[in-house]
Amino acid sequence: MLSVKVSFSLPNPYRNEFVSLSDSEHTVAFKLDEGTNVARSDFVDLGVISSFEGRRLLGQFSFEYTYEPDRRVITVCGTDFDSAGSMCLTTVPQGTTEYCRQRSAGGGFVSDELAANPHWNYLTTLTPGLRDVFRGIVRTVSDRLIDALKKVPQLIVQVRKDPPEMSAEEHQQFLTVYRGGKFLGFHEPGRQYGPQDEIFTVDSVFGGEVTLTYGEAFANVIGSTNDPKIAGLSWIQLWANQFGTYPVVCTSYQSNGFNCGNSLVGGHVIGGTHASIVPQGSNSVWILPICIQHNNNDNVYMQALKYLKGIWLKNYLGS
Ligand SMILES: [Zn+2]
Incomplete structure (x- = not known):
């Protein structure tokens, strides 16, 4: 089991004739178990609702995660990722079941959730700005x-995110073709494809970002591409788009004395020290900038030395 603590406070006290919230600091703890679960903090006391018998206003944070201890990987939603699994602040007047939910992104299920709340609804004009206050807290x-x-030692963190914004032309560059379930390469306009070929958009495989710890070992996915040069250019561009910088050196530069080259590709890699075939549907493939020499060598493993962040692919369809 993993446990993490997070502290927060309101940037300013919030006070009007209906609700008063203090700006004192709170700390909430989450315990994370193996598998896909929802983590819930204890309720914290956020303030008082004077308009409702002076009841205390309690708040609880919750989010969905997947924890794979054997791979040392945790997966959570990014703060801007609009999902029912993203961080949620549930507020409730003490002793009632009038729940209001505020998520870090999007609107949640506000209309349904508020139907049974005669006393606690911070979306009305009676509490101006309070929704923004809660949104700020939940995002923090x-x-x-x-x-x-x-910061947890040895933990690999995958964060769900939307693919970077792309023009229609760029989107076309990231169309991938699978033949009989195996990655064939990027879609080439004008090329003839057969009935056994399937074309996928980047949205269907883009999971988000992964952050490795320094020195983390990774290795090639075998059979991820039959043309690393063409494929590499586009995958490396995807990496560059995501992180706002074009890579200039192999992630695993000269690790264990390896003679890296200057030409880089966006390599399909997995955690660990053994290059291997990855089963279809896997969520364990990452894209990291590596040199062509590393990309073509399945007998050595690599390490996260120059870059710690990669693209995380979901529903990997190769091999
Ligand atoms: Zn290299």
């Missing part, structure tokens, strides 16, 4: 949770 807690996870 989400950001700090992700930071806290990245």
